[in-house]
Amino acid sequence: MRLYEILEKIKIKSDIKDFEVHSLLPLNLAGKNDISYIDKDKYLNLLEGSNAGAVYVNEKLKGKIQYSNLIFVENPHLAFAYTSQFFKTTQINNTNYKTPKTNKNVRIFSGTFIGENVEIGENSTIMPNVVICDDVKIGDNTTIYPNVVIYKNTIIGNNVIIHAGSIIGSDGFGYAHTKTGEHIKIEHFGNVIIEDNVEIGANVTIDRAVFESTIIKNGAKIDNLVQIGHNCVIGEHTILVSQVGFAGSTTTGRNVICGGQVGTGGHIHIGDFVQVAGRGAVGKNLPPNTKWGGHPLMELNEWQKMHIKLRKLTKN
Incomplete structure (x- = not known):
């Protein structure tokens, strides 16, 4: 699923570069095809070493921090929750008994x-x-x-x-x-x-x-x-x-x-x-x-x- 498809579905606008999203991960683990988020200012220093393709951050920080991968939203935690719905997995793929x-x-x-x-x-x-x-x-x-x-x-x-x-x-x-x-x-x-x-x-x-x-x-x-x-x-x-x-x-x-x-x-x-x-x-x-x-x-x-x-x- 591409980033712009997700943003459109959860009604977020951004001019960030589009990409195919693989997963949602914390900043320290995220790569160029992953989305992460920051909901507390004390974690902003983690942006420096992160490779995340996109990061939800509070819109109050717009103009105060300069990174090309930021998506400014009112509530990063909530945006991340909505985004997570697109990546949930099933616990059991097949309902038939399997021989382990x-x-x-x-x-x-x-x-x-x-x-x-x-x-x-x-x-x-x-x-x-x-x-x-x-x-x-x-x-x-x-x-x-x-x-x-x-x-x-x-x-x-x-x-x-x-x-x-x-x-x-x-x-x-x-x-x-x-x-x-x-x-x-x-x-x-x-x-x-x-x-x-x-x-x-x-x-x-x-x-x-x-x-x-x-x-x-x-x-x-x-x-x-x-x-x-x-x-x-x-x-x-x-x-x-x-x-x-x-x-x-x-x-x-x-x-x-x-x-x-x-x-x-x-x-x-x-x-x-x-x-x-x-x-x-x-x-x-x-x-x-x-x-x-x-x-x-x-x-x-x-x-x-x-x-x-x-x-x-x-x-x-």
Whole structure:
């Protein structure tokens, strides 16, 4: 699809040079046939090294920055959301059961649906009613329990356990908003990577990234009913207890422990060996080797002292 066809359909005018559009990508990955966007001024410096063929930027910057590949729009995020609709892909190209590429001692139970170009490693088990979409790769000694759904392009390592009802690679919760309050879906083109020795509990949801990968690193252990948003990176040997919710682009170092119902804001980093007590609300980056609790979040010893003081006050 050519750039001018897209711009005409979403009612944007530009005198930028036309080209055949291959994909939508972030500035650091985009090539001359790709579209990208900038919705915050702090990212304008990325234009310098980008090879993107076209970039949506805010029309308020017209005359202030000079690049030949800019398309000035009122709302770059919204323009990008509309554009993404033209590039969404199907999870399963063929509705017939496909025989996956398997190694020895693989067990696949009845009721399982497997898409095209699926690979399953040695000694792995796929239990009943699992859905595996196209282009999924599953390693050795991995067990997938009943009713798990694994979306397209997911990569699962060796010695992984995924318990019943979990969803791996579903769309991230990403929308742009119009002036009149409609929510325009941003299509997600990335995937999920689950490294070796990971265990994922029942009814966990892990969203795929917008462009690149949501990653669960080696040895992480995830309890039941955990939500991990798009673009998150969960560090090695991290433990997430039941009902933890990570907003998009949350990242952790190694050996992080989050108690039940901990939640994070988006684009938060939690350092190595950090512990967050149950129901802690993480709204800022947390430095390594620290302990936190409460809402608003504070260092754990301060939070405990505060509760002791409150209890004393109620007794008077």
